[in-house]
Amino acid sequence: MSGKRAALLIAIxxxxxxxxxxxxxxxxxxxxxxxxxxxFTGAQLLLFGAIVYPGGRAPSRPADIVVVLRGPVQPILxxxxxxxxxxxxxxxxxxxxxxxxxxxxxxSKPVSALVDDxxxxxxxxxxxxxxxxxxxxxxxxxxxRFEAGLLDLRKRQGLYSENAHGVEINEGVLYRATxxxxxxxxxxxxxxxxxxxxxxKVLAAATRDIQIDKSGFERFVALAARRxxxxxGLAAVFLSLAMGWAAAALxxxxx
Amino acid sequence: xxxxxxxxGQSVNALFIVxxxxxxxxxxxxxxxxxxxxxxxxxxxxxxxxTVAVASAATQITGASxxxxxxxxxRGGVDLKMGGVMIAGGLVGSVxxxxxxxxxxxxxxxDVVIGGLYVLILAxxxxxxxxxxxxxxxxxxxxxxxxxxxxxxxxxxxxxxRWRFYSSGLYISxxxxxxxxxxxxxxxxxxxxxxxxxxxxxxxxxLGMAARVVIGTSLVxxxxxxxxxxxxxxxxxxxVDIVLAALLLLGGVVGAQYGALLTTRMKPDLLRLALAVxxxxxxxxxxxxxxxxxxxxxxxxxx
Numbered sequence: 001m002s003g004k005r006a007a008l009l010i011a012i013x014x015x016x017x018x019x020x021x022x023x024x025x026x027x028x029x030x031x032x033x034x035x036x037x038x039x040f041t042g043a044q045l046l047l048f049g050a051i052v053y054p055g056g057r058a059p060s061r062p063a064d065i066v067v068v069l070r071g072p073v074q075p076i077l078x079x080x081x082x083x084x085x086x087x088x089x090x091x092x093x094x095x096x097x098x099x100x101x102x103x104x105x106x107x108s109k110p111v112s113a114l115v116d117d118x119x120x121x122x123x124x125x126x127x128x129x130x131x132x133x134x135x136x137x138x139x140x141x142x143x144x145r146f147e148a149g150l151l152d153l154r155k156r157q158g159l160y161s162e163n164a165h166g167v168e169i170n171e172g173v174l175y176r177a178t179x180x181x182x183x184x185x186x187x188x189x190x191x192x193x194x195x196x197x198x199x200x201k202v203l204a205a206a207t208r209d210i211q212i213d214k215s216g217f218e219r220f221v222a223l224a225a226r227r228x229x230x231x232x233g234l235a236a237v238f239l240s241l242a243m244g245w246a247a248a249a250l251x252x253x254x255x
Numbered sequence: 256x257x258x259x260x261x262x263x264g265q266s267v268n269a270l271f272i273v274x275x276x277x278x279x280x281x282x283x284x285x286x287x288x289x290x291x292x293x294x295x296x297x298x299x300x301x302x303x304x305x306t307v308a309v310a311s312a313a314t315q316i317t318g319a320s321x322x323x324x325x326x327x328x329x330r331g332g333v334d335l336k337m338g339g340v341m342i343a344g345g346l347v348g349s350v351x352x353x354x355x356x357x358x359x360x361x362x363x364x365x366d367v368v369i370g371g372l373y374v375l376i377l378a379x380x381x382x383x384x385x386x387x388x389x390x391x392x393x394x395x396x397x398x399x400x401x402x403x404x405x406x407x408x409x410x411x412x413x414x415x416x417r418w419r420f421y422s423s424g425l426y427i428s429x430x431x432x433x434x435x436x437x438x439x440x441x442x443x444x445x446x447x448x449x450x451x452x453x454x455x456x457x458x459x460x461x462l463g464m465a466a467r468v469v470i471g472t473s474l475v476x477x478x479x480x481x482x483x484x485x486x487x488x489x490x491x492x493x494x495v496d497i498v499l500a501a502l503l504l505l506g507g508v509v510g511a512q513y514g515a516l517l518t519t520r521m522k523p524d525l526l527r528l529a530l531a532v533x534x535x536x537x538x539x540x541x542x543x544x545x546x547x548x549x550x551x552x553x554x555x556x557x558x
Contacts, residue, residue, distance in 0.1 A: 038498075040259040041266045077556040079363050087371075087545050090363040090554070149553035183259060183266040214261060221261040225493055233489025236497050237482045240314050240504055244321025247508035251322075 023063070024052040025206040027194040032208075034181065035215035042158075042183045045069065045210070047106075047192055048176040051169075058172030063198035064108045065167045065175045066125055071102030071159075071212075072188035078146045094146040097133040101186045102159050106166025106177040114197045123195060123202060127151050127162050158182035187213050262496035263307045269502055271301070276315065276506025283319045283507070284514020285521075286530045291316045291448035291481075292377060293533070294503065296541055305366060307496050309447035310488035314500035316449040316481040319507045320474050322515070327471030334422035334468045338475040340429045341436035345480035348440025353487045356444055363556070367545065369446060374542045376442075380452055381534035388528035424465045431462060436476060443484045449477040452534070 027049035034043050047067050053059065075097045082091035107114065111126040120129045132150070134143045154160040159182065167177040175194075189209055196204040214222050224232045258269040275297055283290035291312045298308035327333050359365040389395045418429050435457055439450035454473040458464045464472070489495045518526065 036259060038259050039257065041257045075558040077558055079554050079556060081549060081552050081554075083548075087367065088547075088549050089367040093363060095558070146553070150555070153551060153553050153555065183257075184264055186264070218259060218261040221497055225262055225489070225495065225497075229490045229493060230486075232497070233486040233495065236314050236485050236489060236495050236500055237317060239497065239501060240318035240482075240485070241321055243501075243504045244318035244508050244511075245325070247512055248322030248325055251512040 023054060023196060023204055025194050025196050025204045026050045026052060027192070027206045027208055029192055029208055029210055032210060034210065034212040036187065036213065036218055037216050038218060040183055040218075043181045045179050045181065045192075046176060047179060047194070048174070049194060049206075051173050051175065051196060051204075053173070061198075062169060062172035063196050063203060064114050065169060065177075066105065066107040066111060066114065066123075066195040066197055067167055067175075067177045067179070068123075068125065068193045068195075069102070069104045069179050069190060069210075070100045070124075070193075071185060071190050072100070073098045074101050074186070075099075076150075078150050080146065080149065092142075094138055094143065095135040096146075096150065097135050099132050099150065100130065101188070102181065102190065103127065103130065103154075104161045104163075104179045106163040106179060108165070108167040108169055108175070110164040111162075115200050115202070119200065119202065123193075123205075125195070127155075127160055157184065159185065181212070185212060258498065258502070260303075260307075260496050260499050262494060263303050263499060265302070267301070267303070267499075272499065272502040273506040275301075276503040277510040278506075279315075279503075280319055280507035280510020280512075281514040281517070282510075282530075282533070284323075284511035284516075285518050285526060286452075286514075290319055290507070291443075291446070292373070292452070293537060295447040296373065296537060298499075303499070304494070305369065306360070306492050306494040307499065309369075309445075310485070310492060310494040311496050311499045311503065312447035313443060313481045313484040313488065314495060314497075315503040315507050316443075316447075317478060317485065318504040319511050320449065320478045320481070322508070322511055323474045324471070324478050326515075327474060330471070331422075332468050332471035333475050334420055334464070334472045335475075336418075337420045337422070337425075337432055337464070337468070338472045338479075340432045341439075341472070341476045342479040344433035344436025345440035345443075345476060346483050348437035349444045349480060349484050349487050351437070352441035352444030353491050355441070357491065366554075370541050370545045372442075372446060374538050374545065376446075376453065377534050377538035377541070380456070381531050381538055383456070384527055384531035385535065388524050388531055391524040392528065420464075422465070422468050425463065427462065435461070436480070439476065440480050440484070443477075443480050444487060449481055451477050452530075 027047065030046035047069065051063065075095070076099050078094050078096065079090040080092045081088045084091060105111065105126055111120055115125065120126055124130055132147060151160060158180070167175055169175045190212055192208045192210060194206050195202050213219065256269045257266045259266045275294070279290040279293050282293065294312040294315060295308050298312065299305050356365065359368050416428050416430065417426055419426050435454065439454055442448055442450045442453070451473055454476065455469055458469045458473060459466065485495055
């Protein structure tokens, strides 16, 4: 920890000492770990930090900030329902090898106004620039239809979000953004990327990791269901038998 | 009050789930059915993933049938030999159903199959019950009641290897109850329903069992098969959410007791009419879900 802190200190002070011309980002997150307990209904993360300009003074034309929080990447299969013989059933499907399970982008101005399409695609800024790696040589129009379906579904679930004015910059040097995580996020390592953007160029970037994990009883149950399937199943059966018996016994005494 | 479900991976309103369990419990106590046919679709409407809903509903059915089994056991209203044969069939059926579940899941048609089977079975049983109840209450005049055919169906009688089932007063081949158990076991895994509302009429009309032991025997069968189903789901789909099941049970076991109390104060034909209407409403809602444009055209499956 002390080594890390020392490195950070050097990183912050280095530009002043060396007189380097590039600005630097010092990001932080309100929580490095998010623990899912039985009361978990989602969480709000505050992503904040400082922009360190060479010479310690903000330029007259302050730069902009884009913050991206993304969850672990999953291979998924999207199924599409179509009406066949009067019944809506899954008729078509498309595979995406690398869809982020969670993706939220916040910026001080709309991403399209900050950078050109190519830069946005390189840094995967904005929902339209996600690299989903569709698989299986489908027609481009089918791919884009499925991609739109995926984005729309996850947007409404709160798993994908875009906020074009979600970053607030104070005095040109301090920035902050709030990102909400819904309760149905998967666990894993999330990364928070911060980009300093000026005149269409990314001047600086910094990344921090966030661990989202089930803890306590929730973790115990999820692990038990995966690792000790038989015991877990027997426990569920025993629980239902015991509760049914207890209720019957209770009521018999009362009547 | 929100509670996070560790397997379903989302938070739900605990009070709502307990209340749902209570309502279903009252119905199951009143009608002697497991109530799974209501729990599963309602949980799915609420937004619980279908596999988790099916698996956890099976757990609730076990709890809801415990007190019924205890009562009937004490009264001697259980044919243990017949129950044993049906349970054997049910266990094979539930394992077979789990295999079918996996194949359907992989092909992406599990939702349609679950929905379609629900509509077919519920509409058929609900329709029969509604007609029976209306005739019994004298609202419509049915065909003159057939002379109650003594004994069992002709097909059942033609099966080989006959056994004697003393409590049921039957001398039939065990293949028939075995097949009945097999079907019920498969339905329990596929649909998360105990199958009580199918078993009971089948045992009366198809097998011709003595009415005294029908309800008790079917409850024993449901108890054993739903418990086995919980295990099968825990071992294969791993989608039994013990927290969700506990919430459902909390309301369910209490509701079942009140339901049993209510039964003694209502006319049985009115009860049957009420159950028929509920079943038909659920069938109608599921049918609408299949034929109307669904809210979600796209669904995500994790590989």
